[in-house]
Amino acid sequence: MLEKVDLTKKLSRADYEARLPGLQRRLRALQGACADHKVTALVVFEGWDGSGTNGAIHALTNGLDPRRFRLHTTQAAQGAEEDYPWLRRFWLNTPAYGEMAIFDRSWYRRVLIERVEGLASEMAWRKAYRDINEFEQSLADDGVTIVKFWFHLSQGKQKRQAKKRRQDSAEGGLTHPDGWKHHKKYNEYLVAVEEMLERTDSKWARWTLVPATSRWYARNLVLETVAARLEARLGDNQPTLERADDSIADDIRKAMEAAESIL
Amino acid sequence: MLDSVDLSQSLDRETYVRDVALYQLQLQELSHQVRAQNRPALVVFEGPDSISADDLILRITENLDPHTCIVHPIDDPDGIDLAHHHLYRFWRRLPPRGKIGIFDGSWYREMLVSRVSGHLSDEGWARALREINSFERQVADFGTIVVKFWLHASLDERLQQDEGEEGVLYQVWEFPSAVWNSPERREAYQDAVNEMLFKTSTLSGSWTIVESDDGWWAEVKTLSTLVETLSWALNYQPRTLRINPVEAEQEAPASKKASGKKKKKRKK
Numbered sequence: 001m002l003e004k005v006d007l008t009k010k011l012s013r014a015d016y017e018a019r020l021p022g023l024q025r026r027l028r029a030l031q032g033a034c035a036d037h038k039v040t041a042l043v044v045f046e047g048w049d050g051s052g053t054n055g056a057i058h059a060l061t062n063g064l065d066p067r068r069f070r071l072h073t074t075q076a077a078q079g080a081e082e083d084y085p086w087l088r089r090f091w092l093n094t095p096a097y098g099e100m101a102i103f104d105r106s107w108y109r110r111v112l113i114e115r116v117e118g119l120a121s122e123m124a125w126r127k128a129y130r131d132i133n134e135f136e137q138s139l140a141d142d143g144v145t146i147v148k149f150w151f152h153l154s155q156g157k158q159k160r161q162a163k164k165r166r167q168d169s170a171e172g173g174l175t176h177p178d179g180w181k182h183h184k185k186y187n188e189y190l191v192a193v194e195e196m197l198e199r200t201d202s203k204w205a206r207w208t209l210v211p212a213t214s215r216w217y218a219r220n221l222v223l224e225t226v227a228a229r230l231e232a233r234l235g236d237n238q239p240t241l242e243r244a245d246d247s248i249a250d251d252i253r254k255a256m257e258a259a260e261s262i263l
Numbered sequence: 264m265l266d267s268v269d270l271s272q273s274l275d276r277e278t279y280v281r282d283v284a285l286y287q288l289q290l291q292e293l294s295h296q297v298r299a300q301n302r303p304a305l306v307v308f309e310g311p312d313s314i315s316a317d318d319l320i321l322r323i324t325e326n327l328d329p330h331t332c333i334v335h336p337i338d339d340p341d342g343i344d345l346a347h348h349h350l351y352r353f354w355r356r357l358p359p360r361g362k363i364g365i366f367d368g369s370w371y372r373e374m375l376v377s378r379v380s381g382h383l384s385d386e387g388w389a390r391a392l393r394e395i396n397s398f399e400r401q402v403a404d405f406g407t408i409v410v411k412f413w414l415h416a417s418l419d420e421r422l423q424q425d426e427g428e429e430g431v432l433y434q435v436w437e438f439p440s441a442v443w444n445s446p447e448r449r450e451a452y453q454d455a456v457n458e459m460l461f462k463t464s465t466l467s468g469s470w471t472i473v474e475s476d477d478g479w480w481a482e483v484k485t486l487s488t489l490v491e492t493l494s495w496a497l498n499y500q501p502r503t504l505r506i507n508p509v510e511a512e513q514e515a516p517a518s519k520k521a522s523g524k525k526k527k528k529r530k531k
Contacts, residue, residue, distance in 0.1 A: 083303075083359035085405040091354040096346035127404065134397040141390055142348045 001197050002190070002209070005152045009211045016216035021249060023223045024063025029239035030230045031064055034098060037237045040144045041100040043226060046108050047151025048189075049174045049182060050162040051212040052219075056151070057104055059219045060226060070095065074105040076119070086110065086128075087135055094139060107132055111196045116188050129199045140204030145233045147226055148205060150197065151212040155186040161213075264457045265472070270417045273477035286486035287326045289501035293493040294331040297363060300497055303407040304363040305468075306489065309371045310414030314475050316367050319412070322482045323365065323489065333358060337368030349373055349391075350398055357402065370395055371459065378455045379448065388455075392462050399467040408496040409468030410489055413460060416475040 034041065043060070045053040061069060072093045081089045087107060095101035110128045114120035120128075140146055153161065162174050162183075174180060182189065201207045208225050212218045231238060274282070297304055306323070308316035324332055335356050344352040350370060358364030374391040377383040383391070403409055464470050471488050475481040494500060 080359065083361075084357055085401050085407075087401060088354050088357060091351060094347060094351060096343065098346075131401055134394075134401075138348060138350065138394050138397070141394075144348075 001194055005209050005211050007211050007213045009217050010214040011217035011220055013216050016220055026227050028063045029241055033234055033237055033239040035068055038098040039233050040095050040097050042095055042144050042146045043102045044106045044148040045104050048153045048158050049176050049179045051151035051153045052215040053151050055215055056219045056222045069100040071102045074109055087131055112192050115192050132200055136205040145229055146205040147229050148207045149210050150207055151210045153212050157213055264460055265415055268415055268472055270474050270476045272474055272480050274479040279479040282483045286490050288503045289490045292501040294327050296497045296499045298361045301360045303358040303360050305407050305409050306365045307369045307411040308367050309369050314414040314416050319482055319485045332363040334365045379452045403467035410492050411468050411470045413470050413472050414475045415472050
């Protein structure tokens with residue numbers, strides 16, 4: 001499945017920046033319409049470490065009304081979370097009607113890292129596919145639009161991207177503390193990812209595969225996909241887009257960049 | 264299913280007092296086992312509004328350590344629950360490891376009400392049943408002990424209870440009595456309940472029907488079922504269960520040899 005992802009896809013930074021303000025304005029308008037018509041959305045970000053999910057999430061939320069979306073990051077269950085069935089903590093974070101919930105990593109943790117690193121028993125992760133599908137089906141039947149992204153990189157690309165990032169960003173290399181150990185187990189993870197995509201790609205919750213070699217291409221694809229899915233769900237209730245003047249926002253961004261280079 | 268229930272069963276005062284005392288003691292012991300074994304337990308009381316589970320729940324909780332159980336009254340959803348999937352509020356209220364969560368009303372209520380009042384299509388009904396079974400399966404997979412009680416009483420009994428209030432005929436779930444005067448509605452209700460009991464009696468949690476015409480009978484039946492289920496699921500025999508008072512009485516006049524045999528059998 002994943003070998004079909006075309007990792008050579010690219011978008012130049014200039015093209016992306018030209019499109020971004022329009023896209024973000026469109027998403028903001030869609031978000032308003034979703035609140036009015038009680039269209040609920042759940043967006044899941046999964047992907048290789050260092051594939052740029054954080055940047056894509058930032059690009060997505062940047063233009064949104066912060067009162068109407070929630071961003072949830074997912075780590076290992078801890079404390080009281082372990083005293084309940086494993087999906088409960090995700091149920092508690094499901095979006096309210098008319099709102100959007102964004103998951104930076106999600107319940108798929110169980111069939112990826114917890115499976116490969118042996119943190120969950122084989123019975124637990126095997127059972128999880130069914131739990132996940134039924135969970136997503138319940139939400140989808142209740143009217144929730146589910147958008148799932150897998151950010152894909154080849155092993156070589158993952159290494160190259162991470163090394164490049166180590167040089168030019170404060171984040172440095174891979175985000176997970178054991179990122180490089182996981183990188184060495186790329187092929188083990190690949191098996192888990194393939195099985196996950198195969199077994200949880202349902203008609204009520206499709207996976208969108210994102211070639212993540214070019215971060216501009218990936219971000220653009222994410223924003224376009226979310227917008228298109230919301231538009232499809234809104235049907236006749238499309239919001240009207242007002243023409244806005246981007247020059248002020250542009251000037252602010254330029255000023256920020258100038259300030260950053262001084263710092 | 265409900266037609267075949269024998270509603271004439273009752274208890275005399277003496278038996279009632281003895282059994283309640285015995286089962287409450289055993290329940291106390293089992294509730295500490297729930298804590299020791301770190302397993303959650305979930306007890307559901309469901310039935311028409313005209314039969315109250317108040318006394319049944321009180322008999323369970325009155326002599327329990329309050330740390331071991333938590334009771335959730337389930338009314339119409341409000342606040343944040345209204346803005347989510349109908350199972351959201353029950354996921355929220357699930358008992359954690361080591362606790363017994365008791366639900367007065369449950370995830371079955373809304374679907375039955377909307378089914379009988381005709382708001383729920385066949386498709387919606389099937390979906391609700393599927394989601395509930397999935398929910399209970401996940402809860403049971405986690406190790407939760409699930410016990411479900413359906414309270415059932417005869418029409419006469421319910422008429423008596425209701426007439427005391429406002430002379431309402433056969434009132435179930437606060438529907439206007441006009442609805443319940445129509446035989447078709449009653450039939451729809453019976454059908455819905457029967458189908459629900461049948462389709463949601465699963466490996467994860469099966470229903471126990473509680474004959475509620477006689478209040479004492481109902482209380483003892485709930486207590487004994489709970490004790491049996493917990494004892495089986497926790498693989499723990501409460502100490503007090505080893506001296507079954509009924510057996511003890513019968514054995515009393517028998518010879519010593521006979522009682523000796525019994526003891527040997529139990530050791531095996």
